[in-house]
Amino acid sequence: MERRDKMIRVLGIETSCDETAASVVALRDGEKPEILSSVVLSQIEEHAAFGGVVPEIAARAHVEALDGIIEAALADSGATLADVDAIAATAGPGLVGGLIVGLMTAKAIASAAGKPLLAINHLEGHALTARLTDGLDFPYLLLLVSGGHTQIVLVRGVGDYQRWATTIDDALGEAFDKTAKMLGLPYPGGPNVERVARDGDPSRFAFPRPMKGSAQPDFSFAGLKTAVRQAATAAAPLSDRDVADICASFQSAVSDALADRVARSLARFRGEFPGIAAPALIVAGGVAANRQIRAALKGQCARNGFRFIAPPLELCTDNAAMIAWAGIERIRAGLGGGDAFAFVPRSRWPLDEVSAPVVGSGRRGAKA
Ligand code: KG4
Ligand code: ZN
Secondary structure: OOOOOOOEEEEEEEOOOOEEEEEEEEEOOOOOOEEEEEEEEEOHHHHHOOOOOOHHHHHHHHHHHHHHHHHHHHHHHOOOHHHOOEEEEEEEOOOHHHHHHHHHHHHHHHHHHOOOEEEEEHHHHHHHHHHHHHOOOOOEEEEEEOOOOEEEEEEEEOOEEEEEEEEOOOOHHHHHHHHHHHOOOOOOHHHHHHHHHOOOOOOOOOOOOOOOOOOOOOEOOHHHHHHHHHHHHHHOOOOHHHHHHHHHHHHHHHHHHHHHHHHHHHHHHHHHOOOOOOOEEEEEOHHHHOHHHHHHHHHHHHHOOOEEEOOOHHHHOOOOHHHHHHHHHHHHOOOOOOOHHHOOOOOOOOOOOOOOOOOOOEOOEOOO
16 A cells, blocks of 8 residues: 555445445556445345335345355456455444444454455445546535435535535435325335326425425435325325326425525535536435435536536445445545554444534434
8 A cells, every 4th residue: 555556446335224335446546446346235025024124124135245245246356355454344323233244244344364454434335436436536515315315515625524414314315215105106216206207297286395495405304204294184085196196296305405405505616616617416325226316416506617427326325336436535645544454333323423413313323
């Protein structure tokens, strides 16, 4: 790692939710980074019967799959463990059972192979992905919209993040999943709501646009979820048309509200970085797969003179390439040190430790 001309290869491990993933990413000085392998095993089938991720089932599935996934990632990359310069594992935030499986496995491999270990914040993986895919320069804005997170983060540098907005109640993916469940659509809800919404009338139900027009930059989706429940109850028994119309109306409300909320942070970025000619907003998280949401964000970016960058879908959703890449970024930035072997997984681990939890957070605290 000291020799500047040497290639850095990092093995990444990701187990924070319901994907078991491993990847090898390489960086040769002066060249573009290269994803040598990226293996992702989704547990969707294990959890589908329960309508959501069951933590105990997830942890057990990670235990069963992880060794094989790591072996496959190494084999696909053409590298052996001996060729790898460091091991980077997600250490939080997420479901603690899965985090323990991933981090303990990484500790065992790193100590057996005599390799440095990096404990990576999963959100940092999402935050730095645009540099892996697009070589984006700092600073830029990240909108992370997944099942567990809805936030806007200013990415100023490696390890230098400032959360500008977050949800004060549900995460957006969670709102999609709960809406799907109420309407009897299968898990995971997001893709099914989007599919059904295609045939629906988005103007039939006038759902609220939570916080639209508010000077506060945060997000809220709980009220929208309640409005969906009321509409579904009032229209019951639901025909296919009713379900499609509710989905279309919900998706429109969400797209509209999201675009409005994002505009606050775009304006703030403009004010704080007036010298940046072509600022960028990047999106990450499963919800970023939604076409109507992408279009709404793209339009809002265009109106505000921002570039809209959406990494390829397989790098928007959970994967280990982003964890390996965060490891490389940390090594390059001289932040690779610290005793990762003593690191205890953290179910809650905000990227920006300084930002206080928001008011009105849910029972389990803000979804930071
Ligand atoms: O990033 P992700 O794969 O996992 C984490 O939550 O970390 O995101 C999954 C979330 C789920 O809530 C799922 O319903 C949502 O992303 N999602 C979508 C779509 N595809 C996945 N939501 C809306 N539209 C989609 N097409
Ligand atoms: Zn994620």
